[in-house]
Amino acid sequence: MKRRFFKIIFLFSLPSLVLFSLLVIGPVVWGVVVSFTNEALVGPGARNPRFIGLANYLKLLSDPLFYNSALISFLYVVGSAIVGQAGLGFLLALLTSRRRRIYSKIFILAMIAQSAALISWVTPEVAGGYCWEVYLDARGLFPYLLSKLGLPRVNFLVRYPLLSIILANIWWGTAWSMLLFKSALETIPIELEESAMVDGASSLDKLRYIILPLIKGPALVNLILITIWTYGVFGFPYMLTAGGPLHRSELMTIYAYNTAFKARKIGYAAAISVMMFLMSLALVTIYQFIGRRTRG
Amino acid sequence: MRSRLLLIPLLVLLLLPLVPIVPAQKVVELTIAPPKWWSAYRYYKNIWIPYFEGKMAEKGILVRVKIIDYPAPDPAFIDKTLLDLKAGVAPDVIWVDSFYVGQWAEAGYLYKLTDFVKKWSGWKEYYEPLKSAVTWKGDVYAVMIETDIRPLYYRKDVFKAAGLPVPWHPKSWDDILHAARVIKAESKEIMAKLGLKRLYPIAIKMGKKIEEATTMQGFLMLLAGTGDWIYDEKAGKWVASSPALLDTFKFLEIIYKEGLAVPADVWFGADPIETVHSMLSKGEVAIFPTWQGVWYDMGNPGHRWYIPNRDEVLGYTAMPGRRKFLGKEYPNDPEIVTVSGGWTLAISWNCKHPDLAWEFIKTVLSKELAINRLIVFPGGLPPRKDVAEDPIYKARTDPYTLWAIGLLKYTRFRPSRAEYPDVSTAIQEATELILAGKSAQEVANWYASRIKEIAGPGGYIERG
Numbered sequence: 214m215k216r217r218f219f220k221i222i223f224l225f226s227l228p229s230l231v232l233f234s235l236l237v238i239g240p241v242v243w244g245v246v247v248s249f250t251n252e253a254l255v256g257p258g259a260r261n262p263r264f265i266g267l268a269n270y271l272k273l274l275s276d277p278l279f280y281n282s283a284l285i286s287f288l289y290v291v292g293s294a295i296v297g298q299a300g301l302g303f304l305l306a307l308l309t310s311r312r313r314r315i316y317s318k319i320f321i322l323a324m325i326a327q328s329a330a331l332i333s334w335v336t337p338e339v340a341g342g343y344c345w346e347v348y349l350d351a352r353g354l355f356p357y358l359l360s361k362l363g364l365p366r367v368n369f370l371v372r373y374p375l376l377s378i379i380l381a382n383i384w385w386g387t388a389w390s391m392l393l394f395k396s397a398l399e400t401i402p403i404e405l406e407e408s409a410m411v412d413g414a415s416s417l418d419k420l421r422y423i424i425l426p427l428i429k430g431p432a433l434v435n436l437i438l439i440t441i442w443t444y445g446v447f448g449f450p451y452m453l454t455a456g457g458p459l460h461r462s463e464l465m466t467i468y469a470y471n472t473a474f475k476a477r478k479i480g481y482a483a484a485i486s487v488m489m490f491l492m493s494l495a496l497v498t499i500y501q502f503i504g505r506r507t508r509g
Numbered sequence: 510m511r512s513r514l515l516l517i518p519l520l521v522l523l524l525l526p527l528v529p530i531v532p533a534q535k536v537v538e539l540t541i542a543p544p545k546w547w548s549a550y551r552y553y554k555n556i557w558i559p560y561f562e563g564k565m566a567e568k569g570i571l572v573r574v575k576i577i578d579y580p581a582p583d584p585a586f587i588d589k590t591l592l593d594l595k596a597g598v599a600p601d602v603i604w605v606d607s608f609y610v611g612q613w614a615e616a617g618y619l620y621k622l623t624d625f626v627k628k629w630s631g632w633k634e635y636y637e638p639l640k641s642a643v644t645w646k647g648d649v650y651a652v653m654i655e656t657d658i659r660p661l662y663y664r665k666d667v668f669k670a671a672g673l674p675v676p677w678h679p680k681s682w683d684d685i686l687h688a689a690r691v692i693k694a695e696s697k698e699i700m701a702k703l704g705l706k707r708l709y710p711i712a713i714k715m716g717k718k719i720e721e722a723t724t725m726q727g728f729l730m731l732l733a734g735t736g737d738w739i740y741d742e743k744a745g746k747w748v749a750s751s752p753a754l755l756d757t758f759k760f761l762e763i764i765y766k767e768g769l770a771v772p773a774d775v776w777f778g779a780d781p782i783e784t785v786h787s788m789l790s791k792g793e794v795a796i797f798p799t800w801q802g803v804w805y806d807m808g809n810p811g812h813r814w815y816i817p818n819r820d821e822v823l824g825y826t827a828m829p830g831r832r833k834f835l836g837k838e839y840p841n842d843p844e845i846v847t848v849s850g851g852w853t854l855a856i857s858w859n860c861k862h863p864d865l866a867w868e869f870i871k872t873v874l875s876k877e878l879a880i881n882r883l884i885v886f887p888g889g890l891p892p893r894k895d896v897a898e899d900p901i902y903k904a905r906t907d908p909y910t911l912w913a914i915g916l917l918k919y920t921r922f923r924p925s926r927a928e929y930p931d932v933s934t935a936i937q938e939a940t941e942l943i944l945a946g947k948s949a950q951e952v953a954n955w956y957a958s959r960i961k962e963i964a965g966p967g968g969y970i971e972r973g
Binding site (some may be wrong): 256476 | 938
């Protein structure tokens with residue numbers, strides 16, 4: 214009976230297993246295999262790639278551009294995802310939570326902020342990228358407004374490329390964190406906060422001793438997800454700076470793309486992608502570890 | 510039994526009309542992938558294909574030429590061609606930018622045409638530099654469709670307002686710098702006089718964003734003026750360092766240190782090519798070496814860079830060699846320089862009918878069709894002497910194009926070497942370092958180290 218039951222489960226999950234293997238596991242395994250070859254679009258071995266062992270990985274260890282892209286990616290994730298999206302998302306969630314007193318005071322502002330975050334979230338990547346490009350370009354609105362304040366009219370994408378792509382990504386992805394935190398805040402029993410108030414707790418005390426400990430779980434899920442997503446972001450920053458100028462905003466995704474399709478070195482680009490995956494995995498593991506320790 | 514015996518011939522008679530007396534001739538399919546966004550695409554589709562199919566039919570060969578639509582513009586088109594070549598599914602006849610011929614031949618993607626061209630009378634009509642541009646390690650891998658040159662454009666109205674001579678024929682790099690310095694010194698008066706919001710004396714293409722344009726239309730236009738080159742053909746090695754390379758970086762350093770050039774931000778910003786050409790069309794850039802087609806664009810009422818009084822305000826001249834730079838004379842430098850490129854036709858390695866594909870190339874690049882195409886779609890320069898010298902072609906061609914053909918004898922091509930695209934990227938990165946404020950010497954040192962990496966041990970030389 215039990216065996217039959219498992220058989221049915223297996224049969225029902227077979228189509229999704231096949232699709233998952235073909236479309237997800239297959240390419241990932243292939244990517245790892247390619248990273249151990251000299252696969253390239255050009256060059257003498259282009260038509261007959263061969264296994265080269267760890268050569269691509271050893272080359273990565275002495276590649277300054279790889280370290281540069283790893284640092285840029287790290288700063289990008291910390292700046293735009295952890296501090297920007299999660300921080301701003303949490304703030305917006307607090308301000309727009311109907312159960313809080315502050316909500317009634319800044320009702321209109323909170324609604325505008327919430328709507329703006331949601332609109333930016335649903336904006337397609339390419340449309341958003343184009344909007345930010347024309348906004349920050351030397352002839353764009355932002356430098357124009359600065360010039361009206363007597364400041365020099367500079368091209369932000371050129372002068373501050375990393376800051377530009379961080380700001381653009383915060384704009385793009387804050388709504389996700391806001392919605393997640395908002396739903397987490399709704400789960401906190403109102404009685405807890407009320408009794409704390411009766412006991413004389415300040416707003417900061419409530420935040421520190423009630424709200425933050427109770428939303429730790431969703432916050433961790435949010436951090437894990439946005440870290441993975443942000444590490445993998447490509448289109449938006451590529452549209453804005455394409456990694457330049459002078460590699461100053463070259464994320465690992467952009468470096469892998471440029472290596473594969475500009476330098477035409479597929480095997481080396483695959484090695485960069487594998488390293489990117491491992492780094493993302495390491496960060497997620499750290500989150501899990503911190504989560505378990507704090508729960509413990 | 511008898512009735513059955515009768516039935517057999519009856520059945521045979523009935524089935525007879527279904528069996529063709531002469532077996533149907535097989536139609537051979539030839540696939541091609543012309544760039545769809547080119548104006549000449551219509552010509553390829555409406556003239557080349559029917560003409561070739563007709564010619565083959567006359568020979569009793571039924572051919573159907575099928576167009577495979579590839580994405581636009583150039584970078585996506587090249588990527589798609591390359592990926593299809595790698596996968597072994599590329600069309601039979603492919604369009605290859607000449608500077609990729611060496612690299613793609615090395616990868617084994619292109620079918621060797623040496624035996625074909627040896628038997629083709631048209632091959633001897635091609636200009637020698639154009640032949641070498643499609644030759645790799647002694648073998649021919651492609652045939653040029655058409656070529657081009659790069660002139661030095663200048664704004665006559667700005668020059669007149671600055672008190673500089675018009676027409677302008679600079680004889681050295683110092684002449685160019687002198688004109689740029691005069692324009693800078695007089696810029697306030699010139700802007701007031703011509704009603705300009707901004708004015709930059711010179712623009713030289715820089716940076717990685719515009720890719721090959723920086724190498725070919727900016728850096729190499731200067732380097733060619735020294736008589737030296739990025740690759741030493743005699744030694745068969747890349748030039749990692751030389752006084753000529755240093756001088757080229759110095760020229761770029763000077764125009765940025767002295768504030769003569771368009772701001773560095775332009776080359777990193779959105780669509781630099783559009784920005785700077787638009788500035789030239791408005792008179793906001795006074796001197797600008799760029800591609801030959803700009804003259805036609807600025808004279809075309811339907812084009813965004815249209816200048817109604819183009820002939821009055823826009824001038825063109827030949828780019829001079831270095832000859833005199835920072836006060837020092839270089840009498841052996843070339844007087845005039847230009848750099849050429851052009852797209853070619855090649856046969857992919859996976860082509861199942863290389864003989865037929867060659868017939869296609871030979872037919873569509875014949876003298877008759879080349880003259881016809883260049884008259885119907887003017888702009889490119891003929892790669893064949895017999896076309897350039899043809900009286901009908903000359904009579905139907907505008908003076909600017911004829912002047913441009915005259916520069917072909919001075920032209921230089923990028924080395925047809927597998928490493929060239931990587932060297933080109935190094936050049937683009939080197940110009941970005943100049944834009945970032947590094948000195949010419951620092952950039953030259955960086956470039957030398959990069960070339961050594963690309964060329965590998967024994968693949969480069971260092972001069973001086």
